[in-house]
Structure formats: C-alpha cells, structure tokens
Amino acid sequence: MTMKKGDHLFLVDGSGFIFRAFHALPPLTRKSDGLPVGAVSGFCNMLWKLLTDARDTSVGVTPTHFAVIFDYSSKTFRKEIYDAYKANRSAPPEELVPQFGLIRQATRAFNLPCIETEGFEADDIIATYARQAEAVGADVTIVSSDKDLMQLVTSTVHMYDSMKDKQIGLPEVIEKWGVPPEKMIDLQALVGDSVDNVPGIPGIGPKTAAQLLEEYGDLETLLSRAGEIKQVKRRESIINFADQARLSRQLVELRTDVPLELDLDALVLEPQDGPKLIGFLKAMQFGTLTRRVASACDCNADEIEPTEVTVEWGEAARGPDLDAGTAASADTGGAGADAPASPAKAAVAKGTGEATPASLAETRVAAFGNAKIDTTAYVTIRDVDVLDEWIAAARETGLVGFDTETNSLDPMQAELVGFSLAIADNAENPSGQTIRAAYVPLTHKTGVGDLLGGGLDENQIDPRKALDRLKALLEDPSVLKVAQNLKFDYLLMKRHGITVENYDDTMLMSYVLEAGKANHGMDGLSERWLNHKPIAFKDVAGSGKSGVTFDFVAIDKATAYAAEDADVTLRLWMVLKPQLAAAGLNRVYERLERPLVSVLADMEERGITIDRQILSRLSGELAQKAAAFEDEIYELAGERFNVGSPKQLGDILFGKMGLPGGSKTKTGQWSTSASVLEDLAAEGAELPRKIVDWRQLTKLKSTYTDALPGYVHPETKRVHTSYSLASTTTGRLSSSEPNLQNIPVRNAEGRKIRTAFIATPGHKLVSADYSQIELRVLAHVAEIPQLTKAFEDGIDIHAMTASEMFGVPVEGMPGEVRRRAKAINFGIIYGISAFGLANQLSIERSEAGDYIKKYFERFPGIRDYMDSTKAKAREDGYVETIFGRRINYPDIKSSNPSVRAFNERAAINAPIQGSAADVIRRAMVQMEPALEKAGLGERVRMLLQVHDELIFEVEDADVDKAIPVITSVMENATMPALSMRVPLKVDARAASNWDEAH
DNA sequence: AGCTAATCCTA
C-alpha cells in the first residue's frame, strides 16, 4: 500500500527512549531473576498506548505507518568529520546494557519494524523517513523529545514527548529556543553541546544565539558579517571560532539521504499478533500489560507460553553510546507531608474536668506516646453516603483532623487529588485507640506504574459533590479543623471557594512550644510525641526521576499514607494543645501565629505583578557587561577558566599568580570571598576587582532577572511567593519560591530590579517600613535613657551614638565617625564581639575591643541587658520576646567555647529580632480589620512583608486615605497589649514601582 | 539527580 496524504507515520526514537526511560522511570527488575527491565517496561507501555490509544493522547491521531529506529553503533560519519564527536561519552550504566537487546526484541514482538543502518545515527534515519513522508503529503509524528530532532519540525512533522504526553510543534520549538525549527541547526552550531562534544562558539548560549540569528538571519550571514557585532568579546569569539561553528553545523545537521532497506510503504502498520506479544510480555513478567493485551485481543494469556528471550549482558550488547543527556524530570508532587502546625483554639477535647493544664498535658503525652497506631484500619471512602456519615461524626464531636493531597507542593498551582479526615470518637477519654481516619480519593488515575497511565479511576466520588460536602464542614464554625501546615490547605481550599473557619495548626503549635529546639515537620513531631514513624512520602510516590504525583499513587497506598497524616495530626493536636496552656503560650499562639494563616494565604494568593520586559532588558545588559568582564579577566589571568568556580579562581589567584594574603576555607580551599578580593584589590591587584564586579552582575542576572520571570503564574500573571511561618527560630517569616525578601536595594545596579515590581494600572504600590525598629526595641527592653530620648526627639540615632562615644558634636560630624557608630549599633543587636566588629570595620581587634568597652561605659544598661539575657538563657534554656514568644537555646551550655559563644550571641539577638517580628505580625493581623473599618477593605491589598516593611497595592484614588491608616496600624501595633517606652515610627510612600515606593 | 560548600542577596 502506497503512503499518501492523510496517512500518519509514527517514528519512535528507540535509542533516545531507552536512555530517557532509564533515567525517568523507577528501576524495575524481573521478579524471577533480577534482570533490569525498567526501560523495557516503559517502552512496551508506550508502544501499546500509542498503538491502541494514540487518539486519546495529545498526539490526537491514529498511526497508519509505524517504525522504531535505533542507533547502530558509535562509528558514524560524524566521527570521521570530527574525531572528538561524542568522545567524552562514558559507557552506559550496567543495568541498561541488557535492555538494548530486549527493546529490539520487544519491537519485533509488537510486530513493528526495527530499523538501524550502519554508519548513521537513529536521528538521521528518522530525518530521512520524515522528509520522504512529508514529500508524499503524509503527516509525521516523531516520538522523542531530543532537541537534535527539533530541526525536523514543520507544519506536518511534529514531535511527541511520550513521557510528558506533550506535543512539540512549531510554537513549542519557538517558545523553547527562540527560533523556528529551520534555524535550530544554526542555533545548535553556535551553542554547541557539551554532552556530544559539539564545540560551538565559546561564550554563546541559547539566548545569545537566538538573538544573533534573529538579527542576522542565518549562520553564514552571521559569520560573514561578524565584524559588525558591537560587543568586543562576542565579536572576537565569533570571528575566531567561525570554522568551529561550521564544523559544528555539519555535526548537528541531520542527513536526509540515508540508504534505507525498507521503504516508506513497508512501514505500514500490521495488525498485532496477540499471542506473540503476550509471549514476550510474559517472558518479561509484565503482569498488568499482559492482562491488558490479552483482554484487548481476546486471548487467554494462561494458555500462552513465555517466549525465549535473548539477554546480552556483556559488551556485545549494542547501543553503547547513545544520548544520555536527555533524562526527563518527572514532577514530584504531593503536599501536606512537610511542615509543622500550630495549636487549636476550640475547647473540643475537654480532657478531664478537673485536670490542670499541666496534668492534662502530662496525661496526654503518656497516652499518645504509648498508643499503637494501626495503619491498616484506615478506610477508603468512595461513596457519598459514607462521606456524609464521617462528616456527621465530625459535627458530632466538633473536632476533625484534616489533610489534603494534591499534585503539587505549590498551593497556587496544586490540584486537589483527595483529602483525609480523622475523628476522635471519644474525646473525653482519648486513649489514642478511639481515633479513626479515612481517605477520600477524588482524582486518582488508573494504570499506576504504566508509562502513560490510564484514565481517571471511576470508583471515586464526584469531586464536585465531595467539595460541596467538604465546604459545609470546613466553613462550619462549630467544628474545629486541625491540620498540619494549614496555610497550604487553606489556600488550596480558598481557590475552590472554601474559606476554612475555626482551625488549629499543629505545626504552629509546635513552633510556639519548641522554636529553636526541634523542627516542626509532621514526621519529626510524630516520632517525638507519638513514638510513631509515618510512611514517608517518597515511599508511596517515589522521588526524583522515579517520583510520581499523588494522583498516580494507587489508592490503597494513598489511603495508608493520607489517612495516616490526618490521624497523626489529630493525635499531635491532642498532645500539643494542653501543653500550650500549661506553658502559658496560648496567647502567643492565638494572637501571633494562628491569625497569620489566613492573612498570609491571602497575600500569597494576591501575588505581585512584575514587568518581564524590564527584567529581560536588564538581563541583556547584565549579560553584555559580564561578558566584557570575562574578556578582561581572561586577559589578566592569562588563560580561560570558569570565573564562577571559586576553586579554579583560587588556583589562579593564589597559585598561578602567587598573590599574597590568601586565607583558606574550612575545606582547605582558597577563600575567594568578596572581602578577600577587596583586600587584594586594595593592594593594587587588578584581577580581584574585576571578579567582584563580575560576580555582582552574574548574581543579579541568575538570581533575579533570569529567575523571576519563571515564577510568573500562568493564569494570574503575577508572582506568588510562599511565606513560611515556622522556619526561623526568632519568629520572623521567611519567603521562598521566589524569595521576595532579598530583592536588591543597596546599590543602583541592583535597585533596577525593584523597578520591575509594579502596580497594576490604576494603582500604586505603597511601601511602609518601620524606622530603626530593632534599635527601638533594644532601647525599650534594655531601658536606655539616651536612646529613648533620641527616638522621642527624632534625632539621628547613629550620630547620637557617635557623639556619646567619641565626644564629637552631631553638627558637622564626619561621615566616617557616624559609620563606625552605626556598625557598633548593629553589632550590639547581633550580640557584638570584638572579632566581628573588627572585621566589619576593617580595624584591629584591639581597637574594636576598645570601642565596645567605651560603648558599655556610655550605655551600661546595654551590658546589663546582655548579661541578664545570657543568664536567663542558661537558667531557663530559652529567652523571650516582649510578647512572650519563647526561643530555645538548648546548646547554650555547650562545653565547646565557640558553640557556646555563638549561642550566647544568638540569645542576645533573639529577643530584639523576635520582638520586632512580633510587632509586625501584630500589625499584619490588625491591618485588614482597620482598612475595612476605614472603608478601604476592597481597595487596599497587602501584598508583601519584608521583615520591617509591608507593601500594599492601592487604587490611585485611595492612596492618600490609605497611608495614614496603614501608618497608624503599624505604629500602634503593640497596643493595647503593650505600651512601649519608645515610639515606633513608620515611613510610607506610594509610587508605581517598588524602587520608587521604598 | 541529590548532596554540600561557597558565595551573595535581604532585614
């Protein structure tokens, strides 16, 4: 049958698949003898899926012709052109070797042509067939995700990434590489490929290459007009390496004239030979697929004998040097298994009527520490009526442990996969045995472990129905919901239109009880308090390349894991709740921790807009400047090296160039830190200065201008950071993915990044920050009259300090004098040491010691504060903030002097840093009600917190009204709980971007 | 791919 228009040819890159599957799929061995068969299994599943079901994948069409292509050997025409081609390829992993042959046998078992040609790579064969098919008007799907094949993509030739079920067509190539497929060859020629040893042009990466091709059209034009390029380094590199680029092009360009034994028409898809295929699958012991094939072809698998398969273990196995550089990264997922939570508020578990908090706490710890947790008793709820019964039981007791399972750790992207509930039937006498738990799967998939999986498991409750029931429960204020790291679940539920009411978070409870002592993750809490080690997430879903998202976890395994989480969480609540009362920490929990859950979830959900154009322009500028520095650096060093490698740099600076004054890091490497380089520069060396500048530029580029756009949410188009409530010891928040608490501000170059954080049209960003809050806290806790007075009078605190210490009048004070006083003030907050101060000010240690002595003479209250704080830490094992938050220092009595000194400094710092953190937490909790009251509820939205600063987005017309409200809330945040001896001062400004607002 | 060390960004 002649191939024609409307036919559809599938070309599977068998060699590429082997490597990718090997890395991307879980290791799997044949049960009977341990033969590694993971890649074979993945391969068979993929073929079966494509042959029977291609229409339902994102390919969307059914094949009429089909072939699997392999590399023949490492001796190809490319090797003749360029001896080093693929030269640095190491031998394939041992487990992979026998699978090369097996995959060829699998292909034949599927009745598919298995094609390879001596002297050519699989890619060339694929290219040849693809062009031939195109010529006769047929469509082509290349099953591979290798970038080397992307040059073949046209409107009728597509690629298909079977592991991600993703079609790669023209738009995808352009999106990924910035050039259309026909320019991929030129792009790769410029960029090169370290895996295959394609040289390319040094200093040209994908971004630059795309830009150059955009400007000059193609490689030859670029090379001939290279003299026009403005950037010196780039121009020279291209001129010098032009021939290398031409060679690279030859290596990268795929041949479309490979002599083929089978012509296109011979690739027509033959019907499956059921028994033959089943025989092979049985030999491999692939049970699930065997059954599936048997039912599809109406065979009785039991009657079919396993085929003899040939296993080549040794070097004879063909296919040693294929592309190992295309390993897929399977997303790992699942949430709720991580962070710690906080205590509960409702008095549901009443305990025994007369018990004191302390005795109840003790009883609970003993009861739950000894209770055996039976993880086999968990229930899987697949029926709405059963779910209703559980919800009714939760209403009855007024208490429920709750946890969600999702396919992502990012609550803004995660989709709900299921949820679990735990109920204490007899809360009056909680022995631990009375707790039962269930998992409600909603969107689990069938065919777990198969490459492409199956569809939705039918036997699950309709998610809409389940969510209706769940909403009623979660929003019911008479039922206390207990979760671990509730902010995740809270935000997830909010995205489903559910606002959780009345909750406790065991992570936050632990944080209040044990900050500094232990971490607050559920697994650790469970081991400490319940004497029980929960199932690890990676044991149910795997990790890394072999990890799957939770919807691909089999429901029975999922139930054991998920229900256990809810069970453990509820037990932890039973143990931790009475301890809060016993330790007198209920107020800290209820006023500084729990209310932040919804406040932060709202802020995270809002996100902030960034201007990607600004960032991309900045990125380009930074790249050019950095490249220029590299040039000069190589010149000065006399050789090319990786400037970003401290190791290589150290060897050049202190070895080759023999510069003096090198210090070593702990691991014995030369230190090349900025301060070392600055010192060298001060002594006249040119290179170190350039390195410092280069580092600054590349830091800004990699961490900010290049990384931030990747965090823009696909739907909201905004950046949503994640705040952690319980990852610092002092009570500060932390921000991650991305960290928006370390956006540059200290120099002009870095500040440009802030201009990319913008308000939506018609709005302004308002930034309000506390002035000197930590020094004010210090003045308050240490009761320092001069400091207090200075803050009351609004005078420059560092100048005042300098004036006190050095007897210099504030008027006309030299900048250097004030700078030293400022360093000392900060030093005090950090638990000053002569060593540290000397370092900071680049002075002798003895001189720094004199400063400190002088400071303490002038401010004796500070020395008293430091001494009493250290004494308290030694006595009690913890220190406290002005709102009663405890920070533990279990190692304060360490016999190691440096460990002890470190703990002492931290203990001195903690009440200051922690109190300031408490103040801003209070401000954040009070902010929304205050704005609401001022009629600004909907129009002023708090977006970010940066330790002493809050950033809002405000409608233009409301800015003047909002600023006084915001300022007032922040300045009065300690009230009415506490009145400070020192006033708090807040500065607020509005502008269209963060740089100008700050 | 997962881990650590080194570095550098913030308050």
Added chain:
DNA sequence: GTAGGATTAGCTA
C-alpha cells in the same frame, strides 16, 4: 557579630 533563601560548581551515585 543575628536571621534567612537561591544559585553555581563539583562531587557522588
């Protein structure tokens, strides 16, 4: 000298 998080290199698997 306090408190964090992200990136890169380079090693190990």
